[in-house]
Amino acid sequence: MKIxxxxxxxxxxxxxxxxxxxEQFTADWVEDGISACDQALTGDYDVIVLDWMxxxxxxxxxxxxxxxEGYSGAILMLTARSGLEDRVSGLDAGADDYLAKPFAFEELFARIRSLSRRNFFPIDHDIITSxxxxxxxxxHTIIRGSETIILTPREFQLLxxxxxxxxxxxxxDQIISRVWEEESEVTYNTMEAFVKLLRKKLGQTKRNSYIKTIRGFGYMWMGDNV
Structure with a gap:
């Protein structure tokens, strides 16, 4: 899990x-709000532990x-403010949970694990199109017209x-961290093989371009208008 x-x-x-x-979490640390925004929007984190002040x-x-900006992951707010109005302010601002200082690390870890298990996409997004x-x-089904495309669980996660x-x-590295999580033995070659298989099952062609290779870095899912 990446924090x-x-x-x-x-x-x-x-x-x-x-x-x-x-506790076997992967953790990055920033010390100001601007850095927190920049890092959160580019770093693909499961949970952000965010100090109020x-x-x-x-x-x-x-x-x-x-x-x-569309960030849909979990946000856990840390603060010495424990009043009801403060708690409401934090949650109204988009935090998913609130932990008052001082806190026990056991409670912090429990809150993080609980947040990571939640689905942070709205219910009306149970069906998405692209x-x-x-x-x-x-x-866990993919439909194109009258055709059902069969994917393995890992391929579906990747898609x-x-x-x-x-x-x-x-x-x-982002793809491996997110899709394979703690399975550290996964190599670039394995991940690339999954991308190749996914492209094949989706029937990717020059006309139907879904996944673009960014040479020397990774991949990008193309928008509908591309």
Whole structure:
């Protein structure tokens, strides 16, 4: 699981990162709100642990910015403010959960695991479309016209990840981290083989261009108008 920590207290930040890694999480750390926004929108994180009182841009502003930019992952707000109005403000800004300081690390880890198991895409997005494909997220089916395209669970995960990031260049490391998670033995060759198989099953041609190779970096799912 990949975590972004936004915390300006260096002593606490170092300790949280150390404890996250001890729990086998992958953790990146930034110390201000602007960096938090930039990193969150480009780093493909499962959960953002976001301190309220950040320099440059506070946690409320960061959360609102991320949601307005389409970030749909989990946000856990950390703050010394524990009043009801503060809690409501954090959740209204787009946070998914709220943890008051000081906190026990066991509770932090439990909140992170709980958030990571949730589906952060709205219910009305159970069916998504792209190009000539209709993708049923609940039933794991792909329809093109009257044809049903059969994918393995891993191929389906890969397809959904691409489609939900339409027009965004994804590195090979991002794809492996998101689709294969903690299976660290997965190589670029394995991932590339899955992309090749997915293209074949989708019937990708020059006319039906779904996945574009970004030479030396990764791939991009093309928008419908391309």
């Amino acid at each position: 972004l920590l936004a915390e300006d207290d260096q002593r606490l930040g170092k300790l949280i990162v150390k404890m996250l890694k001890k 950040l320099p440059e841009r506070d946690g409320i502003q960061v959360s609102r910015t991320l949601r307005s 190009h000539d494909l209709t993708i049923d997220l609940a039933n 959904v990840y691409f489609v939900k990031n339409t027009g965004r260049i994804l590195s090979k």
